Amino acid sequence: MKKVIYNQFGDESILELVEQTVPEINKDQLLIRVKAVSINPLDWKVYGGEMKLMSGSKFPKSVGIDFSGIVEQAGSAATRFKTGDAVIGLLDVFKGGALADYIVVKETDIAAKPTNISFEQAAALPVTGLSALQIVDQLAAISPGQDVLINGATGGVGVFAVQIAKKRGATVTAVVSTKGVAEAAKWGADTVIDYTKQPISSLPNQYDAVIDLSTKLSFADAKRLLKPKAFFVSTLPSPLTLVYSFVNNLFSGKKMKILILKPTVEGFRKLVELAENGLQIVLDKTYSISNVRQGYQESRRGKSIGKSVIVLN
Ligand SMILES: NC(=O)c1ccc[n+]([C@@H]2O[C@H](COP(=O)([O-])OP(=O)(O)OC[C@H]3O[C@@H](n4cnc5c(N)ncnc54)[C@H](OP(=O)(O)O)[C@@H]3O)[C@@H](O)[C@H]2O)c1
Incomplete structure (x- = not known):
C-alpha cells in the first residue's frame, strides 16, 4: 500500500x-x-x-x-x-x-x-469541525444574543465556527479577505469585514467573544475589541501563552482561552448531527x-x- x-x-x-x-x-x-x-x-x-x-x-x-x-x-x-x-x-x-x-x-x-x-x-469535518465546536461551546461559551467576532472566518475552522455560532443564537461579525466576503454572508454572518480594506484595529464595536483563527491577532490588540467581561480565543498553544493566559484569567474580566483540540465521542456525535442537519462543508x-x-x-x-x-x- x-x-x-x-x-x-x-x-x-x-x-x-x-x-x-x-x-x-x-x-x-x-x-x-x-x-x-x-x-x-x-x-x-x-x-x-x-x-x-x-x-x-x-x-x-x-x-x-x-x-x-x-x-x-x-x-x-x-x-x-x-x-x-x-x-x-x-x-x-x-x-x-x-x-x-x-x-x-x-x-x-x-x-x-x-x-x-x-x-x-x-x-x-473532524479537525476543523471539532475545533469549531470546542471553541464556540466551551472556550468562548457562546450563548444567545451575544456578539462574536471571528477573525479568519473563511478558513477550515472559520466556515464551521460562523455556522455554529449562528446556531447558538449569536450575532456574528466575520473578518475575511476580499474573495470571502460573499461566502461568509452565505454561511450566515451578520456583518462581514474585508480586512484588506478595513483593518480590524479600526473597528468601533466591542464583542462578547473574539475568536482569532488567523494567528495574526494578539491578545494585547484584541483587548480593545472585548467587552469588560469577554473571551479572546487563540488557536496557538505554547508554554508561554498557556502560563500567561492562566495568570491573566485570575485577575482580568477579559479572559484569554487557548485551543488545544480534545476530540471526544460526544464532540463527534454533535458534529455528525450538525452535518446531517445541513452544516455547510x-x-x-x-x-x-x-x-x-x-x-x-x-x-x-x-x-x-x-x-x-x-x-x-
Ligand atoms: N491548537 C489546536 O488544537 C488547533 C486545532 C485546529 C486548528 N488549529 C489552528 O487554527 C488555525 C485556523 O485553522 P484553519 O484550519 O481554519 O486554518 P486556515 O484554513 O489556514 O484558515 C486561516 C484563515 O485566516 C485568514 N487570515 C490570514 N491572514 C489574516 C489576517 N491578517 N486577518 C484576518 N484573517 C486572516 C485566512 O484567510 P485568507 O487566506 O483569505 O487571508 C484563512 O481564512 C490554524 O493556525 C491551525 O493550525 C489549532
Whole structure:
C-alpha cells in the first residue's frame, strides 16, 4: 500500500510516497481503507518542525490527521463498528499517519460517517469541525444574543465556527479577505469585514467573544475589541501563552482561552448531527496522493476558502 512519510523536518520537498505492507490489527483495533484525508495547517507546522516539543524528533514520521474511509477489518473486541461501515476519524494531531491506503485505529478515534455527504466532504469535518465546536461551546461559551467576532472566518475552522455560532443564537461579525466576503454572508454572518480594506484595529464595536483563527491577532490588540467581561480565543498553544493566559484569567474580566483540540465521542456525535442537519462543508480543492506536495504548498500559501482534501483510490 502507499503511504506518505518524511525523514527530516522541512518544507514539502521532504514528503515521500513509499510502498509499505498493510498493517495488522490487535483485537481492539480496526483496519480502515482510507478514502480521503483533509489538509490542515497543523500538518505543515508539524513536518516543518514548528512543534518538535509535542511531535518529538524521531523519524520516519507520517502525515495526515483526519480522514474518511471504510472499515476493512474489525478486531474481535471491537463492538461499535463492523466491516463495511463508512466512518470519519482523527489520529493523534502530532503523530498523524492518515495519508496511507490503510490505517489502524481504535474505536474512539472514529465515528459513523454522516450519510448525506461524500467521503471528500466527510474527511473535511473532524479537525476543523471539532475545533469549531470546542471553541464556540466551551472556550468562548457562546450563548444567545451575544456578539462574536471571528477573525479568519473563511478558513477550515472559520466556515464551521460562523455556522455554529449562528446556531447558538449569536450575532456574528466575520473578518475575511476580499474573495470571502460573499461566502461568509452565505454561511450566515451578520456583518462581514474585508480586512484588506478595513483593518480590524479600526473597528468601533466591542464583542462578547473574539475568536482569532488567523494567528495574526494578539491578545494585547484584541483587548480593545472585548467587552469588560469577554473571551479572546487563540488557536496557538505554547508554554508561554498557556502560563500567561492562566495568570491573566485570575485577575482580568477579559479572559484569554487557548485551543488545544480534545476530540471526544460526544464532540463527534454533535458534529455528525450538525452535518446531517445541513452544516455547510466547503471544499476548495482535491488532490491525488501523488500530488501531495502541491496540496500542502497551496495550503501554506493560504487564500483558499474552506478545506482541501487528498483523495485516495
Ligand atoms: N491548537 C489546536 O488544537 C488547533 C486545532 C485546529 C486548528 N488549529 C489552528 O487554527 C488555525 C485556523 O485553522 P484553519 O484550519 O481554519 O486554518 P486556515 O484554513 O489556514 O484558515 C486561516 C484563515 O485566516 C485568514 N487570515 C490570514 N491572514 C489574516 C489576517 N491578517 N486577518 C484576518 N484573517 C486572516 C485566512 O484567510 P485568507 O487566506 O483569505 O487571508 C484563512 O481564512 C490554524 O493556525 C491551525 O493550525 C489549532
